[in-house]
Amino acid sequence: MDQPNVYTELLPHLFRQEYARMTALLCRHFGLKHIEMAEDIAGDTFLRASEHWALHGIPDNPTAWLYTVAKNKTKDHLRRISNFEHKVKDHVREDEALPEPDIEIDSKIIEDSQLAMIFAVCDPLIASESQICLALQVLCGFSVEEIAHAFLAKKETIKKRLQRARGDLRNGNFQLNALSEQSITSRLDTVLKTLYLLFNEGYFSKSGSQLIRRELCAEAVRLTLLLTGHASTNTTQVQALLALMCYQSSRLEARLNASGEVVLFEDQDRQLWDQSLIDRGNYHLISGCNGEEASKYHLEAAIAYWHTTPTGNYKWEQILPLYTQLQELAYSPVTALNRAFAYAKVYGNPAAITEVIKLGFTDNTYYHALLGHLYSGLDNGKAVEHYKVAIQLSTSPVERQTLLQEMGRVV
Amino acid sequence: MKEFALIFRLNDVADFKPSPEQMQERMNWLAGIVAQNKLADKGNTLLPTPGSARTVKPGNVVTDGPFTEIKEFIVGFVVVRTADIDEAVALAKENPIFRIGGSIEVREVLKQA
Structure with missing residues (x-):
């Protein structure tokens, strides 16, 4: 049993890896206007591979094999077009001619x-x-x-x-062929x-x-x-x-x-x-x-750094100002709520509850989930109330499951 | 905000080439400064090895490296941006260089008006 994995493993893997690359390479020659043509040739190439490899076995260098076939298919295709142009049309206008099928291939x-x-x-x-x-x-x-x-x-x-x-x-x-500084x-x-x-x-x-x-x-x-x-x-x-x-x-x-199911940060096995x-x-x-x-990416990367560093003693003290900066740079409800979470870690839940309520995103799942979390241990009745609203608002089964789990810890 | 150069020194050339673990700790330390928005300049590593270090002195005297004269030699520097020198010192204290007997000199950078 040497071959069955052609279909289940090798081809899907190569397809993912090479189909997009092959299409990009062919588009570079044909121009984006002909993207479908490039995709057809790439698709045909993989079809041919699945047939040929099943009969003759996997070639030594599958990737090179694929590109050789794609190259030949392109040449055939262009030859057909040019025959058509010559025989059917009286003349071929210069600017409509497709480029020479000399496709260079290197990494x-x-x-x-x-x-x-x-x-x-x-x-x-x-x-x-x-x-x-x-x-x-x-x-x-x-x-x-x-x-x-x-x-x-x-x-x-x-x-x-x-x-x-x-x-x-x-x-x-x-x-495609000349990516300019301007673009x-x-x-x-x-x-x-x-x-x-x-x-x-x-x-x-x-x-x-x-x-x-x-x-x-x-x-x-x-x-x-x-x-x-x-x-x-x-x-x-x-x-x-x-x-x-x-x-x-x-x-x-x-x-x-x-x-x-999602494992909460604090429960993760490091x-x-x-x-x-x-x-x-x-x-x-x-x-x-x-x-x-x-930039936004610098700030988010910095926050992620503090979440992963083993020496995160004052991690929330570091994270809070980063969220504050992020909020000023690119405001969104999620950022504001994430900042409030960090705020709670630094200044305690009661202070953070005031901050969150001021935000007033009452139709946001995470708003209620966060309040549920912050009220836990302080006012369990309110905590459960907010968790319930959050579960109601949530559209994702996985998220509802996580929220139910969290609510279960309160009661 | 002020800027401070942190100048790294070692005693032994043998310590210059870090082990993967030391490299990891060093990168983690520097990334931590970046993650506080406090790195002003990544600086450079200065090679202490023979052939890469010479000292030029008055009277057309050129000697190999700084090794013969001073016990400690400079291996690199970074520049941090902090409110004051104490904060810069606090950052320096976290550096793993002390575990291999190195030292860090903290010096305020004179800002040209």
Whole structure:
């Protein structure tokens, strides 16, 4: 039994890894207008692989095999088009001719193509929810089903989102082969935001399978790492974002138990934290420091540092001012509530309750969950009351489960 | 806010090349300063090894390294930004260099107007 894992292990793995790269590489030659053509060729290549490998066994270098087949398919395709143009049309206009099918393949060109693709997909004009779907499909090789699963959305909804985003992508006329300084500066913010959301979707998502969530995180890290590999995109913000992802990833194993329920920070088994990822986080946090800039990513990475460092004696005293700064820089209810949690750790629950009530996010699950937590031990009646509202407001079964558990501790 | 250079010194060249654990502790210490928004300059490591260190003196005298004259030699520096020197000293105290017999000199940086 040598071959059965072609279908279950090797192909899906290679598909994830190479489909997006292959599409990016082909798009670089055809232009984004022909993205579907590039995807067809990449898809055909994998189909051919699944047939051929099942009969003849896995080649010594599967990746090289795939690229050779893709290259030949591209040549055939272009030859067919050119035959058609010559025979059917009377003349071929110069500017409509497709580029020569001389596709160079090396790891540097593949990386450059992918980098360009990230910037193409992160068009500021595409709505952010569509952008993440598009990123998952085009950059990470996720299927519509997998995306729908990750977002707990209907396949049709995701399809529509993707169609709209792809329309924008084709019309955008983005030049893939020459990523200009200007497009880098104008789009890097959006790129970072997309990667940040992609990671969070995997890390905090209350839906989807654990496996898909872990892959989302890994893909976000892979793409961010790609940005650090190029001088023009290796900014301090990119380093800070990568530091944040490393710190968070170090706790991935510890924050879910065997049955997929969230393990609260204080109950986590620290032995399960991945020290090598913490070290990488430290490295990127230091690399991302230029002595001045403190972006949202810098602040969030700093907070994550205090959550992972073993010498966290005065951790909440360090975290509170960081949340205060973050709140001033990028206000959101979640940040305000997280800050209130840190405030409670520093100044005690009664003082924090006053702070939280002032915020008044009465239709927010986390607002009531936090009040439930803060009232516990002080006024258990009120604690249970707030937990109950939180459970009512929550839309996620996993979250409701966690809240029920917490409420159970009060009574 | 003021800026202070933390200047690291060691006694023994053999201690210069850190073990992975020492490196880890050092990075964790520095990351902690970044995570407090207190690192003004990452500074540099200064190689103390023969061939990488010379001292130039009046009268066209050049000697190898600073090793022969002073017991301790400088291996690097960072610059921190704190309210006062006590806070800078508190940061320095957490550094793992003391475990291998090193020392840290804390010096305020004169800010050019």
